[in-house]
Amino acid sequence: MMLFDAHTHLNFEKFSDEERKALAQEIEESQLGYIIDVADCVQGAEQALQDADDYSWCYAAVGIHPDHASVYTDADIGAIRRLAAHPKAMAIGEIGLDYYYGTDDREEQQELFRKQIRLANELKMPIMIHSRDANQLTMDILTEEGAFSEERKSWFPGRPAPGTLSDTAFAHDMIVPGVYEGEYSYRHMKSGSEIIRLVPDARVQMHCYSGSPEMAEEYVKLGATISLGGPVTFKNGKKAAEVCRRIPAEFLLSETDAPYMAPEPLRGRPNKPHYVEHVVRRMAMIKGVSYGEMSRIFAENGKRFFDIP
Numbered sequence: 001m002m003l004f005d006a007h008t009h010l011n012f013e014k015f016s017d018e019e020r021k022a023l024a025q026e027i028e029e030s031q032l033g034y035i036i037d038v039a040d041c042v043q044g045a046e047q048a049l050q051d052a053d054d055y056s057w058c059y060a061a062v063g064i065h066p067d068h069a070s071v072y073t074d075a076d077i078g079a080i081r082r083l084a085a086h087p088k089a090m091a092i093g094e095i096g097l098d099y100y101y102g103t104d105d106r107e108e109q110q111e112l113f114r115k116q117i118r119l120a121n122e123l124k125m126p127i128m129i130h131s132r133d134a135n136q137l138t139m140d141i142l143t144e145e146g147a148f149s150e151e152r153k154s155w156f157p158g159r160p161a162p163g164t165l166s167d168t169a170f171a172h173d174m175i176v177p178g179v180y181e182g183e184y185s186y187r188h189m190k191s192g193s194e195i196i197r198l199v200p201d202a203r204v205q206m207h208c209y210s211g212s213p214e215m216a217e218e219y220v221k222l223g224a225t226i227s228l229g230g231p232v233t234f235k236n237g238k239k240a241a242e243v244c245r246r247i248p249a250e251f252l253l254s255e256t257d258a259p260y261m262a263p264e265p266l267r268g269r270p271n272k273p274h275y276v277e278h279v280v281r282r283m284a285m286i287k288g289v290s291y292g293e294m295s296r297i298f299a300e301n302g303k304r305f306f307d308i309p
């Protein structure tokens with residue numbers, strides 16, 4: 001069994017070195033194969049890269065979270081550019097918009113977001129998006145800044161088309177037949193004796209996606225990937241469950257956002273990366289496939305998305 005946590009914070013600033021080491025030990029004893037250790041500021045990015053140096057299963061995303069929009073400097077963007085050159089820095093993130101709290105820094109958030117999309121395009125790197133209470137604006141800014149442009153998609157190998165990774169028929173095949181057919185220009189790639197259909201990939205991860213199922217469908221058609229965490233396991237997480245049901249498994253990732261958002265049955269406790277097991281079990285149930293198959297698909301998706309050898 002190989003689990004993949006596509007968004008987590010081992011670099012969490014409140015962890016002491018001992019706490020971080022103890023958590024890494026727990027991860028090593030679990031079924032977790034890989035984590036993406038996501039930064040929210042320059043200091044976090046430095047710690048995430050330290051973690052990546054310390055642990056073979058740890059890779060980093062470097063970027064400045066919208067919470068820092070009123071305090072970051074251009075020197076910080078320069079530092080992120082420099083840190084992104086580390087061989088285990090696999091994405092720019094987490095970046096985006098958070099309109100849940102006050103309204104006073106909204107312009108600054110947009111500016112910081114745009115600068116970092118441009119940086120990801122300059123460096124031809126995957127992008128990891130945080131979006132809260134700003135769904136349409138997030139999509140508009142990503143589109144305006146070329147995150148879904150044909151040019152960007154040409155930098156990355158395609159991803160398997162819906163239905164090509166599974167051994168079993170997924171629930172969505174029966175519920176919305178044909179939705180994804182004919183909407184892409186398919187390319188063919190020989191992989192051993194198998195023919196895998198590939199569709200364009202913009203390498204944009206919608207972390208802990210909380211928008212509507214309709215918008216999720218729009219995102220994957222643009223070339224984005226939908227990443228689901230704890231909320232898909234919650235009793236009041238019907239929207240996330242519906243997103244999981246409708247979006248083809250090829251366009252989904254599993255994550256925790258630890259230490260936040262612990263999944264059921266651990267809700268309310270500090271979250272840990274290996275608790276992604278509960279997210280994957282729930283998504284397997286929704287998709288009507290085995291836990292083993294779901295784990296394999298998310299590990300393949302994660303490795304492909306972040307270019308992990």
Ligand SMILES: [Zn+2]
Nearest residue numbers: 007038094257
């Ligand atoms: Zn996060």
